[in-house]
Amino acid sequence: MADKLGPLGWMGVQFFGRMSASISHEIKNVLAIINENAGLLEDLALMAGKGVPLDPERLERVARGLMKQVQRADVIVKNMNKFAHSVDDFEKSVDLQDLLSVVVRLALRFADMRRVTLNLLPASAPVAVTTRPFLLENLLWCCLDFAMDQAGSGGTVTIGMEKTVDGARVTFSGLGDAEARTFPSQEERLLAEALAARTELDVEGGRLRLILSEANPGGTA
Amino acid sequence: MAEKVLLVDDEKDFLELMAERMRARDLEVTTTDSATEALKLAEKGGFDAIVMDLMMPEMDGLEALKRLKEKNPDLQIILLTGYATVEKGIQAMKLGAMDFMEKPADLKLLAEKIKKAKARKMILVEKHNEERIKKILTSKSW
Numbered sequence: 001m002a003d004k005l006g007p008l009g010w011m012g013v014q015f016f017g018r019m020s021a022s023i024s025h026e027i028k029n030v031l032a033i034i035n036e037n038a039g040l041l042e043d044l045a046l047m048a049g050k051g052v053p054l055d056p057e058r059l060e061r062v063a064r065g066l067m068k069q070v071q072r073a074d075v076i077v078k079n080m081n082k083f084a085h086s087v088d089d090f091e092k093s094v095d096l097q098d099l100l101s102v103v104v105r106l107a108l109r110f111a112d113m114r115r116v117t118l119n120l121l122p123a124s125a126p127v128a129v130t131t132r133p134f135l136l137e138n139l140l141w142c143c144l145d146f147a148m149d150q151a152g153s154g155g156t157v158t159i160g161m162e163k164t165v166d167g168a169r170v171t172f173s174g175l176g177d178a179e180a181r182t183f184p185s186q187e188e189r190l191l192a193e194a195l196a197a198r199t200e201l202d203v204e205g206g207r208l209r210l211i212l213s214e215a216n217p218g219g220t221a
Numbered sequence: 222m223a224e225k226v227l228l229v230d231d232e233k234d235f236l237e238l239m240a241e242r243m244r245a246r247d248l249e250v251t252t253t254d255s256a257t258e259a260l261k262l263a264e265k266g267g268f269d270a271i272v273m274d275l276m277m278p279e280m281d282g283l284e285a286l287k288r289l290k291e292k293n294p295d296l297q298i299i300l301l302t303g304y305a306t307v308e309k310g311i312q313a314m315k316l317g318a319m320d321f322m323e324k325p326a327d328l329k330l331l332a333e334k335i336k337k338a339k340a341r342k343m344i345l346v347e348k349h350n351e352e353r354i355k356k357i358l359t360s361k362s363w
Contacts, residue, residue, distance in 0.1 A: 113278050
């Protein structure tokens with residue numbers, strides 16, 4: 001199958017699958033907590049039936065717990081929806097901050113698993129980019145995945161973006177000096193080429209930069 | 222006597238709620254949100270069952286299961302997971318898990334499995350005691 005899709009197509013399918021699996025796991029966790037809250041309400045009702053007085057504060061806590069999980073699920077599903085729609089147009093103008101937020105939100109569970117904190121800095125001004133949204137999300141994920149590996153347990157990866165004269169730049173800082181894997185890999189390089197982008201790894205400064213140029217496709221508007 | 226359970230999950234809300242409901246069913250519950258801490262607690266012993274999430278930061282449930290079983294093969298471990306796949310289930314059973322349950326878990330079913338875990342543990346303790354006595358009897362020239 002990978003042969004017919006080509007390296008970029010296969011990479012994209014893998015990326016989509018990995019993110020979907022992670023989202024489904026997050027939703028399952030939310031459902032598990034909602035299930036326990038419902039179970040607790042059932043327990044309280046049973047006890048009330050046996051004459052144990054209901055504690056309104058306890059009920060309020062259960063309601064708050066349920067609302068918290070509903071809000072959590074809403075954030076997860078909204079982000080999932082944005083991610084799913086990123087394949088609607090092969091190429092279009094997007095707000096880089098928005099697109100980056102989707103990727104960082106998707107990466108949060110992976111960061112938690114590695115005990116890495118992600119810190120997305122707000123852009124000082126909107127950065128509009130004409131790009132291939134899904135491919136750019138994939139490349140940003142590759143950069144973030146590498147940055148998290150390099151930051152290691154307990155580390156913080158700070159992600160910032162800015163407009164440049166001939167495009168835009170995304171900087172991932174806080175990379176430690178852990179044994180680096182080869183970055184970018186051959187596939188990641190192909191992905192960058194498809195976006196007219198390039199990466200710069202500053203090992204001493206603990207920084208990885210993703211530079212998007214104006215050249216089409218994938219240049220800034 | 223109440224079943225002693227060690228509950229391990231990095232979702233703190235889940236951990237608190239599940240523990241509260243288990244305690245209401247007269248189970249004696251110790252909780253931790255860290256697999257590393259779980260290894261330390263298990264080493265102290267005394268648990269009839271360990272109920273553990275499969276996906277946790279730093280160390281996943283399968284790795285924790287492997288380490289727990291290396292230290293004490295008699296431990297009765299039930300794994301909980303958000304995404305139960307046949308492959309993961311087989312892997313867990315091969316590593317010595319007593320059971321494998323998908324989240325959201327049915328507490329009634331889980332409590333039954335915990336009871337079963339205690340029974341299994343008691344059989345193993347009795348078996349070890351018998352072996353110890355047999356060994357003493359055969360090694361001493363009475």
